[in-house]
Amino acid sequence: EPEVTQTPSHQVTQMGQEVILRCVPISNHLYFYWYRQILGQKVEFLVSFYNNEISEKSEIFDDQFSVERPDGSNFTLKIRSTKLEDSAMYFCASTKDSPFADTQYFGPGTRLTVL
Amino acid sequence: RKEVEQDPGPFNVPEGATVAFNCTYSNSASQSFFWYRQDCRKEPKLLMSVYSSGNEDGRFTAQLNRASQYISLLIRDSKLSDSATYLCVVMEYGNKLVFGAGTILRVKS
Numbered sequence: 001e002p003e004v005t006q007t008p009s010h011q012v013t014q015m016g017q018e019v020i021l022r023c024v025p026i027s028n029h030l031y032f033y034w035y036r037q038i039l040g041q042k043v044e045f046l047v048s049f050y051n052n053e054i055s056e057k058s059e060i061f062d063d064q065f066s067v068e069r070p071d072g073s074n075f076t077l078k079i080r081s082t083k084l085e086d087s088a089m090y091f092c093a094s095t096k097d098s099p100f101a102d103t104q105y106f107g108p109g110t111r112l113t114v115l
Numbered sequence: 116r117k118e119v120e121q122d123p124g125p126f127n128v129p130e131g132a133t134v135a136f137n138c139t140y141s142n143s144a145s146q147s148f149f150w151y152r153q154d155c156r157k158e159p160k161l162l163m164s165v166y167s168s169g170n171e172d173g174r175f176t177a178q179l180n181r182a183s184q185y186i187s188l189l190i191r192d193s194k195l196s197d198s199a200t201y202l203c204v205v206m207e208y209g210n211k212l213v214f215g216a217g218t219i220l221r222v223k224s
Contacts, residue, residue: 031210043159043202045211056209091158095210103149104212106158 004107023092033093119215138203147206
């Protein structure tokens with residue numbers, strides 16, 4: 001069964017450093033998402049991406065965040081200057097068709113630790 | 116008011132028990148509704164979609180009441196492997212999923 005994959009599984013970085021989290025969505029999927037989950041808290045939407053542009057973003061997704069689909073397979077989340085409060089699990093998700101009619105499949109996540 | 120509210124639990128039940136989870140959502144324009152399951156430090160996995168007509172998948176039954184903005188999940192004949200956090204999830208405009216904080220289920224032998 002096709003899966004969403006994410007690398008790395010765990011990233012440790014110093015405050016102020018840039019990080020890039022990588023995702024490979026399911027191959028025939030068209031819509032891509034990033035969510036985050038701070039330890040002990042609920043999963044929160046960050047951004048959705050379709051047709052090479054952001055379709056929706058949350059208040060969390062400020063100027064420090066960016067997303068890119070640099071080639072036909074990868075979907076990346078960049079945090080320009082990490083803060084302590086960026087420490088969280090970051091989940092990538094994808095869906096094939098119009099999301100109202102389809103399921104979002106989640107990757108296993110990247111645990112980001114900012115020191 | 117929280118967008119999606121759930122009783123956090125934990126619900127501690129013996130094997131074979133029937134357990135019910137409830138959820139309310141605040142946005143009446145929400146279009147799609149789901150129950151996801153999350154194991155400790157893992158990704159959310161879709162358990163089932165929820166429809167107004169109600170739907171059943173084996174031991175799991177989900178129900179949606181749009182008028183009351185209320186979603187439920189019933190698990191019959193609980194198994195040890197059902198122990199997890201159950202997430203009530205609503206899809207809103209912009210294709211974003213809005214998650215509840217989750218209800219913890221612990222099934223004990």
